Amino acid sequence: MTTAPSASRASADRLGRVLNLVPYLLARPGIAIVEAAADLGVSEKQLREDLELLWVCGLPGYGPGDLIDMAFDGDNVTITYDAGIGKPLRLTPDEALALVVALRMLAETPGMANRDAIERALAKIESAAGADADAPVAVRMTGNSKKVDRVRGAVERGRALRITYYTASRDQTTERVVDPIRVVNVGGWAYLEAWCRRAEATRLFRVDRIDDWTELDEPAAPPAEARPHDLSAGVFRPGAELPLITLRVGRSERWITEYYPCENVERGTSGEDWLVTMRVTDLDWARRLILGLGPEVTVVSPPELITGIREQAAAALAAYSVPVD
Template identity: 75%
Template sequence: MTRPASRTSADRLARLLNLVPYLLARPGIEIAEAAGDLGVTERQLREDLELLWVCGLPGYGPGDLIDMAFDGDRVTITYDAGIDRPLRLTPDEALALVVALRMLAETPGVANREAIERALAKIEDAAGDLVGAPVAVRLPGDARRVEALRAAVEGGRALRIVYYTAARDETTERVIDPLRMLMVGGRAYVEAWCRRAEAVRLFRADRIDAITELDEPATVPPQAVPHDLAGGVFRPSPDLPLITLRIGRSERWITEYYPCERVEAGDGDQWLVSLRVTDLSWARRFVLGLGPGATVVAPVELAEQVRATAAAALDAYAVPAPVAGSGGSAPDTAAAPDAGSEAAARDTATSGSAAS
């Protein structure tokens, strides 16, 4: 069975790092003996020694690279390029490590936070004043909300939450049994069994409006299996609605932000883009948000929804607002709707029509 290349590379790197101090402690050792101690063939050891010859300090000239002398089948390290000296961090390196560890400690779902905090304390203690500058690391969103979710996960408690679902533009109350906290795309999520949906769901922390810890343990049924999020939170499937849009240059960003099934060049600067959506209600709001630069090509149902919504907005501009104290009727001298707003609504209504 062939070993993975990454594993072989990792093994060789570890061997090379140990090889120099090993040889320094045994000047003039026979290559056969060294190979036996290190668990490699003589040929592999000779290849490692040849690689060491091009390793060393920046500059990579005489006096910078590791050097050695051969006497028959014996080898002696003559210059170790400082590899035997204790590691010293520069101020920038120490600060970078501290910031990275602080961020890791704040990340939801990270196991063994105590080990991270111990490592952070050791680096801060060793670096001393090098990392004395005030550096605050906080994840985006409400830190108290994330901490409450994390505590519920670690304590195994059920939660009652008020959650905003962007796909349906609605707020609901749910009771959930948390499974884990995780970070995806820079956002904190709690994955939980939702008793309302009777399924495992992901809840974005910044869309949870209220959290109440219940006086009962989390009860996760056997069929509750965490999602595989290697490909991201949203994973389009063939059973979801497929929409096709004609977009201009300024709307091309959606092809990088959303997973698209098809992107084709159209006339001029226009592109035809097809993507899966959770439902057409979300797609309608999405298209309206793009403005007049996007036109619905398919499905016809979505085009009609966009056109109807935009037309209703246009009609709202055409009705003068009632004047206070007039009994609900507006005077003949009521101000006309803003011309720019009316034109924008008319453009949006036009963009919602299906292409012929």
């Protein structure tokens, strides 16, 4: 059972473990899993899950000869094919430049943790890339555009805004008047944080989803109770008031446990599937998410979500049965 307060942090931690796992196992063929878990400071259960992830890691092409391969002898494991991870990395100029750009963008992201590690890695790659690292490149955060600059200007001028906003979780467009507080970048997206007069609460609006806006003559006047959100753990912070759903997830769809905050992840009775419990903004959003996933995801609860998915799937099938003139 695991708890995931931050999907991005959990993904980063697991990436570090898996990258360290391959050279460790290469140096210790036939090591007992319980011994490896103790050396690496993880539980035996976690190590087995990381080994399962390694089965689908490797080189582009992702065929049998491209993926990392292992052999198990009882509770002992040996890496039989490392997919080239043991070889020194040689970057092409384009690859080096792409890494430099990405690391520079990370270093400039507000609130980024481990900035020292990012700057050390950037210095090493810039040194190795030489003159290629100085190539003229325009770097823009996702969602950064003239729209962001104009919204930021409205914040600086202290003007209220009338915005037309698309809410992805409800697949709905609404119009509302907001009193801007600040513009922030979180997870590569630009957000307007403002007091929403319609909701009578502080809200975050992703700038790329603001379809239209008008700067009003009246000044922005957030009330005294308006407080900026704590964004250290990301934008979505699920609380007990949100709907709780449980999914049965097969191997090919386990990525959702890394991408979305989960309250609980445990191995199913078959050993191949996982039971994933997570909170969602609303059941309509969950329905759209699940309908877009593959056949290896099954809804366990709540019953109303199961019914909603069944009805929409039946309606979609019925639409295909109608002849087209």
